[in-house]
Each structure stands twice: as C-alpha cells, then as structure tokens.
Amino acid sequence: MNTIKVKELINNGLSETNGLILRKKIQELLDNSTEKVILDFSGITLFATPFFNSFIGYFVLQYNPNKVEELIELTNISDLGKETYNHSYNNAKNIYIKKINTDDIGKITQNNISNS
Amino acid sequence: MDIGKILDINTEIINLNNKYYESKEDIVKMFKIQEQILNCKKKRIRINATNSQYISPTCMIILSSVRLISQEQKKDIKIMIKKNSSFAIQLKEYGFITVEETSKNNIPLNVLYKEDEILDVITKLIERSPLKKLDDSKKDTLKSKLYEIPSNSLFHSNSNQGVLYSGYYLKGHDFYFSIYDIGIGIPNSVRQHLKDEEISSKDALNWAFKEGNTTKITDYPRGVGFTLLEEFRKEVKGKILLITEDIYYEAKNKYNNFNFLPNKVRGTLFTFKISV
Numbered sequence: 460m461n462t463i464k465v466k467e468l469i470n471n472g473l474s475e476t477n478g479l480i481l482r483k484k485i486q487e488l489l490d491n492s493t494e495k496v497i498l499d500f501s502g503i504t505l506f507a508t509p510f511f512n513s514f515i516g517y518f519v520l521q522y523n524p525n526k527v528e529e530l531i532e533l534t535n536i537s538d539l540g541k542e543t544y545n546h547s548y549n550n551a552k553n554i555y556i557k558k559i560n561t562d563d564i565g566k567i568t569q570n571n572i573s574n575s
Numbered sequence: 576m577d578i579g580k581i582l583d584i585n586t587e588i589i590n591l592n593n594k595y596y597e598s599k600e601d602i603v604k605m606f607k608i609q610e611q612i613l614n615c616k617k618k619r620i621r622i623n624a625t626n627s628q629y630i631s632p633t634c635m636i637i638l639s640s641v642r643l644i645s646q647e648q649k650k651d652i653k654i655m656i657k658k659n660s661s662f663a664i665q666l667k668e669y670g671f672i673t674v675e676e677t678s679k680n681n682i683p684l685n686v687l688y689k690e691d692e693i694l695d696v697i698t699k700l701i702e703r704s705p706l707k708k709l710d711d712s713k714k715d716t717l718k719s720k721l722y723e724i725p726s727n728s729l730f731h732s733n734s735n736q737g738v739l740y741s742g743y744y745l746k747g748h749d750f751y752f753s754i755y756d757i758g759i760g761i762p763n764s765v766r767q768h769l770k771d772e773e774i775s776s777k778d779a780l781n782w783a784f785k786e787g788n789t790t791k792i793t794d795y796p797r798g799v800g801f802t803l804l805e806e807f808r809k810e811v812k813g814k815i816l817l818i819t820e821d822i823y824y825e826a827k828n829k830y831n832n833f834n835f836l837p838n839k840v841r842g843t844l845f846t847f848k849i850s851v
Contacts, residue, residue, distance in 0.1 A: 473722050474690045474731075504715045505694070507722045508800045509730075517795035539716050543803070550787050550799040557787075 460495050462487045466502040472540060473505050477515030485514060489530060500536040511547035519551035520558075587617040591624045591638075594782040597631035597824055599834065603635040606818075606840045610642055612652065613841060622654040627662045632743045633816060634848050642755050643686070643736045645762050670742065680786070688737040689755075693725045694718070697752075700742035704750050705851045719809040723800040724755050730791060731764060732756035732843070750849045755843035762820045764790045776820045777833055798831055804847070811849050819843040 462476055469477040481498070488496050518527050533544060589611050594603040622641070630638065632798075634820040656663045668820055670685065687693060697718050701707060706717065728738045738756040745751070758768075762779035766772050768790035774782070782788055790800035808815055808826060815826040819842070823834040 471694065473694060473719065474689060474726070477745050503646050504711075505721050505722070507726065508803060509690075509723075509726050509797075511797065512797050513793075513795050516797075520794075536711075537715075539712075541717060543719065546799050546803050547796075551796045554796045572838060 461492060461564050462499055463488070464499045466500075469503075471505040472500070472503050472510040472543075473507040475509040475513045478510040481510075482514035482517055485531065487517070495529070496531050498531065498533050499534075500540055501531060503540065504537060506537075506540040506543040508543060510546050512551070515544065516547050518552040519548065519555055522529050524548075524555055524570065526551040530547040585617060586619045586621055587615045589615075589620060589622050591622060591627045593626055594629040595627075595630070595631055595634035601631065602637070602818065602823070603634055603836055603838075604836070605637040606836070607795055609637055609640055609644075609841065610838065612641055612650075613648075615650075620650055620652045621762075622652070624654050624662060627819070628660075629662070630669075631667065632669075633753060633844065635743075636739055636741045636753045636755045636846075637844065639669075639739055639741070640755060640757055643739065643784060646736060647757070660785060661780050669743065684792065685739040687725055687729060687740050690726060690729060693722055693729075696725070696740060696742070697721050700752060703742075704744035706750060716807075720804060721752055721847065722776045723804050725845060727800050728756050728843070728845065731761075732758035746850070751846060751851050752848075753844065753846040755833045755844040759840070760789070760819045760823070761843055762838075775823050777835075780817075780819070780822055780824065780833075808847070813850070814846075815849040816846040816848070817843070838849060 463481070464483060465472070465529075468484060469480055471477065485496050485498075486514065488494075500514070514532070518531065522530065589608060591608065592604065595605055602821065608622070608747060612622075622638075641654075650723055654666075656666065675687045685696075687696065699845070700721075701709075701714060703716060706714070709717065720846070725740060725795045728810055736757070738754055740755075741753045743751045743753075755846070758764075761783050762774070762776040765779035765782050766774050771780070783790070785798075786802045787796065787798045789795060789796075805815070805826060807813075809829075815824075817824040817826075818840060821836045823836050825832045825834070
C-alpha cells in the first residue's frame, strides 16, 4: 500500500489548489503501481468541497465510483472531513451515473438509427 | 459642510437617506443608489451622507461596490460625511473609510482576488466576534463552511476586479459575513451556460441551487457547496440572503423564500448571518 501523509503536502483541505496538488501525487502513485493509495489526513482539520471535488471527484469521473473505492482510502480524517468528502463523492457518483445513462441512451439511439 | 461649494456642472450629487436598515425595502433603496452611480454620465460623483446616521451590514457592502465601479468606469467617486458623526464612526468600523484595522469587532471591508486569501479573512472575522470562544473543532467547522461562500464567488463571478467582502458583528446580536461581486449575476451565467435566454431568473437560480449543477466546465464535478452551506445554516439557525438580478432570496428557519425586486441589480450579493 502507498501512503500519502497529506499534511506533508498541504496545510488544509479547503482549496481547489490544494486538491490539485494531492491529485497529482495520487495520480503518480496510481500510474506506477496497482497498490491502493492510503490518504492519511492526520493534522488536517479544515475541509471544503472545492478540495475534494478537484481530486476525488476527478477520479470518480475518470475511473468509476466502485473502482475509486478500491484504489483510494481515507484514514485519520475528522467527522467534518468525512461529511465534506461524502458530499463531494456522492455528487461525483451521481454525475457519473447520469453520464453513463446518457451515453447508453445515445448508443441505443445510434444503433436504432443504423439498423433502420 | 456646504454642498453648494463643491457643486459644479461636472459633479453629480447623490443623496443618501438618514438610515438604511437590514430590510428588503432599504436594501432595494441602496441598490437604487448603486444604479444611479452606474448610470451616471458624469465622471465625478459625490455621495452625500452628511445627514446619514446608520447603515446596516448588507447595505454597507452594496454601497461599498462604488470602489469597484469607480475602477471599472474610471469615475471619481467619493462619499461626504460629517466628521466624527456616528455615521463616520460606523464607516470607520466597517473599514469603508480606511483599510486600517480600527475596530475590534469587524474585518475591514476589502476585496478578495485569490483563493489563498480567504482563510486569513475568515479566521480574523471569527476571532473578532464572540464566536472566538467556540472550541477548536466548532471553529474549524465554521471556518470550513464559511469558506464555501467566497470560494464559490471568486470562481463564478467573471469579474476581474475581485469580490468585495465584509464581516461584521453587531454587539449582542448577529454575526454577518457578506460577499458581493459585480459580475454578470447568477441568472445570466446560467442562461449563457444552458444557451437559453428565456429562462426566468427564479428558474435559473433553482437550477444553480440543484446539487451537481454548475456553469463552469472543469475536469472534475462541482455544484455541491450551496447544499452543504444550506445544511449548515439550518444547524446553526442562521440566515442566508442572496440577491442577484431581480431575485431577493432568503433562507431562514425552515423556509426558503423567493421575492422579486422592482429592478435588476448588478452582480451577486451573498450574506450569511448567525445569531450569536
């Protein structure tokens, strides 16, 4: 398992900028290994949705929600952090599902047109 | 002060009322003042507040938009007050007159340009109100939730001039945090995004409120901050006031109310109030 001590990279979990820093680090690890990435949030006490949107939201759309749960795990995160993370994650998941459904409808429609 | 001495044909005098309270009627009046300034053909404007006695936090931030308007339209805009009057003291407390930190219970009215400035502003505001007595965990929650407001405003405002912010604690009463940008407003932003000019301002705002909806294209999903803020508002029994285009939206207790303004206003104003 690859562990990222988040506090060594950023001071808080508020901004999009900080989320993108963490995203870059996570992506590097995912590109070079099949191991799960553990995010250790010890010492991080401030959390807002721009932060989680910019990395976990990104990965949910890139992979899929289930895959993200296999690839990334959060540890030592406060209740505030969990609550904020859940908002961002669930929002991303809903967007992902909507996108998949729209794509499926598009494919079905295209098939029907091709076969008619 | 003798207004007549400074009056010349190149100067427009705009008179303020005696008092502006935190009410829809007075907020509308203050937006009318702003409209007069915006539409004034003259380049030199003097706002006559020599008879003014009181201005509420939301009205204050609307008035303070003259700072951004004067930059944008290259107008010379000044406010005339009676020295040492209660109004002058109040303007100093708000930070309108000077950016010196002259008061113990506010953060000076100023402009935010970048995301990394936000945390410092919010931290100062909390530390200057009775909310500083909250334990660290509750303070962190408050900082985190309030962060959503200016962060969202900076991201969406389409304004090169930054966003105005104001934090004020009215002793014994309420804690206010206001953000105001003089960008294109939420309804116009939604219309442009959806490529539909026919959407009403109310429908546009409802679209923007819906979780997952956002007008900005990024490689990650957005549109969840307002829901979080609304949940927090209910927990702390706070109030949200959102004014954009012709919408006056209030969320208070268990209800959310859309009211309409007689005229469209510039940009988007967001106030979060907590009773302390």
